[in-house]
Amino acid sequence: MKYKQLKNWKLISSAEIKVADHKISSLNYNDQAWIPAVVPGTVIASLVKNKKFSDPYFSGNIKKLPGYKKGKNSLFSNHYMPEKSPFRQSWWYRNRFSLNPNLKNKNFKIKFKGINYKANIWLNRKRIATTTSCSGAYRIYEFKLNKNLYFNRDNILAVEIIAPQPDDLGITFIDWNPVPPDDSMGIWQPVELEYYNKIAISHSYVQSEVDLEKNEADLKIITELKNQSNYSETVNLKGLITNKKTGDQIEFKKQINIEAKSKKTIKLDSQIITELKIKDPDLWWPYQLGAANLYSLNLKLEKISENLNKSKLVLDQEIIDFGIREVKSLLNKIGSRIFKINGQKIQLRGAAWTSDLMLRQSNKQDEIDINYLKNLNFNVVRLEGKLASDYFWELCNQEGILVIAGWPCCNHWEKWEKWKDEDLKIAKLSTESQLKRLRKNPAFIAWFYGSDFPPPLKVEREYLEVINNCDLDIPILSSAADKEAVLTGKPGVKMSGPYSYVPPQYWYDSSMPGRAAKFNTETGADMCLPEADSLNKFLEKSVEVGSENWNLHTGLSSFSDTSYLEEIVKKRFSAFKSELEQKSNFIKAAQLIAYQTWRSMYEAHLINWPLATGIIGWMLNSAWPSLIWQLYDYYNLPNGAFYGSKKGSKLLHLVYNYQNKKVYLVNHKNEKQRNLKAEVYFYNENLDLIYNNFYQIKKINKLDQLAFANLNSIIKKKPGVIFLYLKNQENLISKNVYFLTAGNDIYQPKSSKFWYCRPLAKVGNLNYLVQSKNSLVVNFDLVNKTEANIKLEINLENKNNKPILFNKIALYTESDQRIAPIYLDNNYISLRENEKQLIKAVIKLNQLDEKLKSELLNSGLKVKIIKFDFN
Structure with missing residues (x-):
């Protein structure tokens, strides 16, 4: 059973340590010189948080960090640290934690979910792990603590971390960016305490076989039991499955024997537990295909008691969420x-x-x-x-x-x-x-x-x-x-x-x-x-x-x-x-x-x-x-x-194919679509309308595409702007706008130098887009404001007799601080002459930093439309 995540860590370089290793985990060790540590995080993260270094993300500051691999321009994880790097030596993490005295008779274990890369671990002056057993950034480590814990005073945990070498299976950022000089050393995932009685349960999960025709699913529960005692034990494994949408529940029980000092994988299916055949399940579906319905599984290990009136001793318990879904x-x-x-x-x-x-x-x-x-x-x-x-x-x-x-x-x-x-x-x-x-x-x-x-x-x-x-x-x-x-x-x-x-x-x-x-x-x-x-x-x-x-x-x-x-x-x-x-x-x-x-x-x-x-x-x-x-x-x-x-990536919209110059309707929705209307407009480089047409599309199947218009004879390699509208009756479903270049793009011959793309020898231009001196009219309404969200409707209108192209919507506070994150249903808007368009926006207040959130709530916001021009 989960007890707690260890927080409030401290950190120091081993170069600053003047005592024997075991003394660092003693109660009376003085750690006043240590700094608060960021866990999860790297050593550098802690040093930056404590202002030992300037923000390495700003400008060229990362190069100023001691031990930075200067002159390297390939994967940093493949290069050794410089000789004088302060991260060649180990760094120590220290944590002080207490335990509830009422849990004195429980078995405790500690779980390190991520250490990069090697570690020696000490608890209350006793070493519980060495680099021989604790090596590997992606391993999850569990160590028993029973003989070395205190319930009447604080416990002290000390972890010596050693950075990865180029020939270690460490964490890498490949060629994506430069890397700080600690090579991501540190405790990079949470550290947790758990307890149990004699037998522990872990790694539970649920497999599903879905039969859509019968509208049922067969579940298979897999879990691991570990008996730490010196005796064989027979226990009840009790399960409770809860549909998190409806609250409906299913209970089951299975008697299991596990030998002393052993580990056993348990697999239960509907042949063993009939309740695991689920009728009318609420399936878990990916986004846009259906609801991501979840169930919970509560597994308890109970000691069998001959006295029916005596409450059952819960040996251990694990609760997970799962979805009934089958992947093939x-x-x-x-x-x-x-x-x-x-x-x-x-x-x-x-x-x-x-x-x-x-x-x-x-x-x-x-x-x-x-x-x-x-x-x-x-x-x-x-x-x-x-x-x-x-x-x-x-x-x-x-x-x-x-x-x-x-x-x-x-x-x-x-x-x-x-x-x-x-x-x-x-x-x-x-x-x-x-x-x-x-x-x-x-x-x-x-x-x-x-x-x-x-x-x-x-x-x-x-x-x-x-x-x-x-x-x-x-x-x-x-x-x-x-x-x-x-x-x-x-x-x-x-x-x-x-x-x-x-x-x-x-x-x-x-x-x-x-x-x-x-x-x-x-x-x-x-x-x-x-x-x-x-x-x-x-x-x-x-x-x-x-x-x-x-x-x-x-x-x-x-x-x-x-x-x-x-x-x-x-x-x-x-x-x-x-x-x-x-x-x-x-x-x-x-x-x-x-x-x-x-x-x-x-x-x-x-x-x-x-x-x-x-x-x-x-x-x-x-x-x-x-x-x-x-x-x-x-x-x-x-x-x-x-x-x-x-x-x-819109599931239902119109697409212009640059290769064959055809217009397609694509439908990746989960159902057939009927009675749609498509509108196609083409403007030349002077933004004069030279072609328009309307198409009725009776139906399109799901996961299908339909070519319904060929613009090859209209465009004839000319630059210009294509407007595509998809409607259901007169309701707009989607709109798409394409800018065609003056002159073709022509590729360079294949080259090993440019293995990562096919570069262009000749580039068609879009100079004609930078010509509009006109502006859109913009109004916005605050539709809804709660403690969680602000919802806006932004109305744009082009009152001119020519299209206005690629206008960016940007939201700011009154002091001109850009608001982000921001969830717009559309941006970079192009409007034909006398066209209007509604854009919806959502600001999630709890996702803003506190300063931005405070200013937004106290002073309000403004919407800016940034034209596509060069000034």
């Missing part, structure tokens, strides 16, 4: 993996998530991340080695966001030829720890035991043995790449990129490796620069585009500057070279370019279903203030790529 997958005719949830095929659309660079955890940030995934119309998130907090997973369960997780690429995790015997052991134990931690979550739908490559035969065989022993009921894939594994063959996915800018038509081009086909596990066109309001929070206003401190906030290796992005922006708007020297104009232009191609990326996958079965955008967010690979920035402000992705 199959390969389509081109070898692409299609996922099925409860028997229904689903196209997976999402992005890759990362943790904070200093591994700090925040429930508020987890909520923002999940809210943004839903706002983006995504149904899945990928975790590559960043396996998130338990609360993040709980939110995914509650909100129906699917999760694909697995090991990272590029560091020692994939250098199998250099693995020592100890590495294989740690890899297996890490896999077991994480799979038993994660398997209970209905959101968990796939595990990659490799990343960029499948492991070799020896490692794969060992991994599969562990995975089989974990009794998973989800697809297990050898890697995220289209590479064949010895034992399991091809995984049915690809990771062909690109990772930098490609134009909108790329995703439709059958000659391109990253085209919308198969399941692309990581891909994106970048151009993901933050808006100026965020940029000014982490770079001085004097920092120029492409300067040293600017490029520090990009990635590593091939991604260590924005030179290619700068080239694209300047060529796309070639008539405004001098204006684009201004950082604000450069940023503004980048938002439009990003919007176009990120929208096209997701739309092409919708059109090409079922050949295109899934797409993971690279990436959702950033570990620190970044200029690349993000749909919203470190300060939770969405960018142009965000709103393009959001538009491109």
Whole structure:
């Protein structure tokens, strides 16, 4: 049974320790020189919190940290720390905790959910773990404490942490960003105390087999019992299943015998417990397919008593939430993996998530991340080695966001030829720890035991043995790449990129490796620069585009500057070279370019279903203030790529195919659609209307697409603007606006230098977009205001006789502080002449920082419309 999470840790470098190790965990040890520690978090996180260093996220400050790996421009985790780094020596964490004297007769254990990388652990002057038994960032450690605890005074826990080496299976941020000099050393997941009586229960979870025709489900409960006593015991395992939606309950009981000093896996199904066949279950569905219904399972171990009137002694208890859902997958005719949830095929659309660079955890940030995934119309998130907090997973369960997780690429995790015997052991134990931690979550739908490559035969065989022993009921894939594994063959996915800018038509081009086909596990066109309001929070206003401190906030290796992005922006708007020297104009232009191609990326996958079965955008967010690979920035402000992705992922909308110049209706809703109306308008580069047409669409099946208009003869390679409207009777369902370039984009020949994208030799321009001197009329109404939310309706109107294009909606406080996070149903708005449009916005007050929240509540807000012009 959970008792409590240990908080109020302290930290110090071993260089400051002047006593023997065991004395650090003595009650009378003086820790006044120690600083409060951030747990979960890295050593650097604690030092920054205590103002020992300036904010490493601002400008070039990270380079000033002692021990920073200067001059390195590739994966930091692959380089040794400098000789004089203060993080080559160990660091100590110390915790003082008390126990309830009424629990004196209980058995206690301590659970470390994440230590990076090695540790010696002392409790009350006794060592309970050494680096031999405590090594590995992703292992979950449990240690018995019974003989070494006090109930009449405080207990002292001391943990000596040793940083990972390049040949350790540590935590890596790959080429996403530079890394602080501690190499993420620290206690990076919570530390918890638990207690039980003789026999402990753990790792419970529920498998489901769903029969939609019979409207029933067979449940299988798997749990582990561990008898710590010297005697064989016969106990009652009692279960209570509660439907969290209806409150309906099911009870069952099973008598179990477990030998002394042994561990036993218990598996109960409807053949053993008839109550585990559930009639009319409330199924767990992914977001947009149905409700993410949850049940709770309460498992109790009770001692059997011959005295019927005597209350039963509860030996241990575990309570988990679960969903009744079944995950299957199959390969389509081109070898692409299609996922099925409860028997229904689903196209997976999402992005890759990362943790904070200093591994700090925040429930508020987890909520923002999940809210943004839903706002983006995504149904899945990928975790590559960043396996998130338990609360993040709980939110995914509650909100129906699917999760694909697995090991990272590029560091020692994939250098199998250099693995020592100890590495294989740690890899297996890490896999077991994480799979038993994660398997209970209905959101968990796939595990990659490799990343960029499948492991070799020896490692794969060992991994599969562990995975089989974990009794998973989800697809297990050898890697995220289209590479064949010895034992399991091809995984049915690809990771062909690109990772930098490609134009909108790329995703439709059958000659391109990253085209919308198969399941692309990581891909994106970048151009993901933050808006100026965020940029000014982490770079001085004097920092120029492409300067040293600017490029520090990009990635590593091939991604260590924005030179290619700068080239694209300047060529796309070639008539405004001098204006684009201004950082604000450069940023503004980048938002439009990003919007176009990120929208096209997701739309092409919708059109090409079922050949295109899934797409993971690279990436959702950033570990620190970044200029690349993000749909919203470190300060939770969405960018142009965000709103393009959001538009491109709508389940029911009209799409312009850049390759064949046809207009498609796509329907990825869970039901057939009938009696729809489509409107198509085309404006030339002077914004004069030269074509319009209306189409009646009687029906479209679910998970289907329909080409109904060919604009090839209308457009004829001309620049211009396409407006698409989808209506049900006269009610607007969706609207889409496309900007076509003057001149074609022409690719450079294939090159090993540009392995990460197909660069352009010639770039078509959008100069004609920067011409409107007119403005929109804007009004907004405060629809609803509660302690939790502010809801707005923003009414936009174009009273001019020409379209006004790509207008950004931005919300500010009265003192001009940008409001973020912000949940808009649309942004970057284009309106035809005399057109009106309603935009809805939600501000979740508990997600704002306290200063911003206070100002907003006391002073109010204002809505600004930022025109697409260069001034």
